[in-house]
Amino acid sequence: MAVLTAPERKSPARPPAKGKRVRGPRRTPPLVLAFVLVPLLVEAVWVFWPAAQGFYLALTKWDGVSPPQFVGLGNFREMAHDDVFRSAAGHTVLWLVLFGGLSAFLGLAAALLLQQERRGVGFYRAALFLPVVFSLVATALVWQAIYQPDGVLNQLLQSVGLGSLRHAWLADQDTALYAVIVPALWRQIGYVMVLYLAGLKGIDPALYEAAKVDGASAWQRLRHVTLPQLRSVNAVVLSVIVIDSLRSFDVVWSLTRGGPYHSSELLSTYMYSTAFQSLRLGYGSALAVVIFVLAFGVICSYLVRAFREAD
């Protein structure tokens, strides 16, 4: 699942923090307290409580049927010697760099291209964003059809005389991971684009005017006005991308299941197959804990910095 975030406080006109002390710090109206506690309770029941159990399972050996055995940190020790874990972690990093980097870069490029309100721009934005709302199941089917040995891509290559490049894209260990990144990007770029569009909208036009008066070229305006102004959006996009990369599961699982022989295995797919195919639920939970720690670490380091800046 992708994550959407609003650009954080980038308005120069943001009110000073002290303005928020509407009621003073000491007495909180009970209703306000209830406003926090009710959603928190719902989340506690459906997420925190099950998650706590998941964390406990990470310390056990469990086949899902007989009673679990407590093994302490045994699962984490096993990871240290697990080749598949190591290669899955490597692929996750590669995924982070390729999928993350490309979706940020191409999303920004698309946003810059489509930022001006002009005729037809709504259609182009809609076209880029449409894959975001397409269900994963449907997405997987389309791309399977494209990557089939006699699927659309190979037929296309054949018809333009590149028949020698025909390939079993998803079944070849050298291409599987990259073949899976493409549909993931297809779904992500429109989404990143929208985040950047919102950010670009918020840039004060006066800054551009001033830059123009100073004789700055389009490139210089981009370099010295747009990019610095997008800094806070960049941070949001970065954390969104990191989270999405670490949790990327659905597209990979439905297209290759991490195969052939682990060549497109990510931490998330390895976790799923370990837990639900090999029925090693303890080890699978331990892998999930690793993914969580990585994602939480990234987002926390960003948020803590953001909070510090806000104070």
Next chain:
Amino acid sequence: MTNHQPDRRRFLAGLGAAGAAALLSGCVTSTSSGKSSSKGAVTLQSNLSAPQAKAAMQDLVAAYAKKGSERASLNTVAAETFRTQLPTYLTSANPPDVYTWYPGSVADAYAKKNLLLDLDQAWTSSPDLKRYSKALNSLCTSTSSGKKVFVPTTYYWWGMFYRKSNFAKWGVSEPKSWDEFLDLCDKLKSKGVTPIGLGAGGGTAWVASAWFDYLDIRINGAQYHRELLAGKHRFDDPEVRKVFDRWQEVLPYFDPNGAAVAFQDASTSLLNGRSGMMLIGTFFADAAPKNALDDIDFFRFPIIDSKIPLAEEAPVDGYFASARTGRYDQVIDLMKYLATAEAQEIYIKGSSGTVLPCNPDAKDAGTALVKKGRAHVDSAVEITQFFNRDSSDALQPTADNALTKFLAKPKSIGSILTDWQRDAEKIWNA
């Protein structure tokens, strides 16, 4: 609500504490002792989601309702979902009563964990089950308790399937021995046909296990094969190595896209004459056009060592029940009905008709193909089920990994087998 704690890290650390652990373990992992309701119809959870099979199951349930006072309610789930959820179903507090699944080690694994209902009552009181073959009797008996835990209803067989008209067109005939088989492959290749179709891609990697199973039971015998799958031999033993040496002899004749397409697509290639033959179970015919059915034929996987007792792969399908059902009497009644010739004939008539009934009195579909299939299975001294059925669903992914890797890199077989053994040990020790 410990969540009010401001410090997330401390909260997490707290979870590791033994006290919390003991508290938590009470909930998630408990196989709660509740029983399912004793009211209402018996729930029958089915993975037969192919259109014909689903319709056949509906006919069967309707016929059961007409027959007596009891009712069954059918719940069909996509096969893939069913497979991953089965452990959850069986351990849930209010489980479905009866399930479609497989006998042998797979069922035995659940029986060992006391999840399956003792069906002795059905076996001793049903006139039909009393007449079931000895082999089926032992197949459905739990090795741990000695009780019957399964009611078999139909079986099918694996073989080298081909189209008669295509073989006639190419001027080739069924081979008997391994050498004749290699000759046949050569001839097909020279005619520009892909000799052997596979279909171990697109989510059906398990199809490749049929080749492993067959080569192993032809070279090392069914006894060794079962022991290997139970962890009594090692995958990096020289016996297993021999299997792959044989496989390498025919590997050049395999469809190069064999590991990239699902078996259904490989079946289409076979029927269209793009590939010559395919080692597959009769279920592939479910997707075949009706007019092609009469043209389909098969031959026995070639004999490699005539000293090895003849074994064939003929998986049995049927039903088991949850130990925690609250409708014991109704379940037994339904099981006895499923074992009757009538019930099995209704299913065979409604489905694609390529399966054989377990009831000795039940009539099969009567086609030439099915008659040949029955003789094929009857002539075997030993019957194996299939890789996952003779081991466990959890061991199957290790085979899928090893075999797809072998298909892509046959030269690195040494390291593949070492890895396979290591992965399998993790499953056996889990």
Next chain:
Amino acid sequence: MSANSTALRRKRAATAGFHLGAGALAILWLLPIALVLVTSLRSFDDIAANGLGSWPHSFTLGNFRQAWVDGGQQRALINSLVVTIPCVLVTLALAAMAAFALSRYELRFRRALLLLMLGGNLLPPQILLIPVSKLSEVIGIFDTLPALIGVQIGFGVGFYVFVLHGFMRSIPAEIQQAAVVDGAGPWQIFWRIILPLTRPALAALSALSFTWIFNDLLWAITVLRSDTKMPITAALIGLQGQYVSMWNVIAAGSVIAAAPTVAVFLRFQRHFVAGLNLGAVK
């Protein structure tokens, strides 16, 4: 005069270049979707004979009937809507409440609470599958739509709190102070002032959460067991199992399954950028 016309021509060329580039990109993006649409209208024999990539040689609407009736998509679509609509409403209501309290009042530990709520969303959902299915059993709602609604709300709320918190924080405090002076309580401030100002964000989020909940498969197969209760995504998976390599029926099913989310998206489209932009404009 001539300088003017040169500028005009350059502008025209730039516009043409823009439409060429953006148009090519849009076509590239829409191509896979077009492929599904075309495939859903072809007959099986056509695809079997000519392949998926070929130009269509047939036209039929029968695939849709097959997916809709035989594939059970009709009931599944109703299930999906029954789950999705209350989920979106309740989740956003809860999230707005929490975001309001956390952003407009100096609660103790508000940052820790915000992090905690967001933290729930960073968990890989797979770790929760088994505990959640056991939990719904314990509560006694396993295999019912309320269980699915419950878990969707619980799992979604943290993230929406995070987003709405960002928005509400940027609403100037003076507006609220004026209301307090007029004697408004927290409920009035929330309902009359903050919520209306958050509307664009809520519109964008409701559209997004609609697509996310509607497209979910993992939670559905975790807490549901009966085929009659499964949502559209599970039905589509079932369809895939039933009609493997019958790409035409599967494509038709995909089109049916995608129709509601595309409709919602097109309806709320203009809110996406505007809704995300509130914080910046103010």
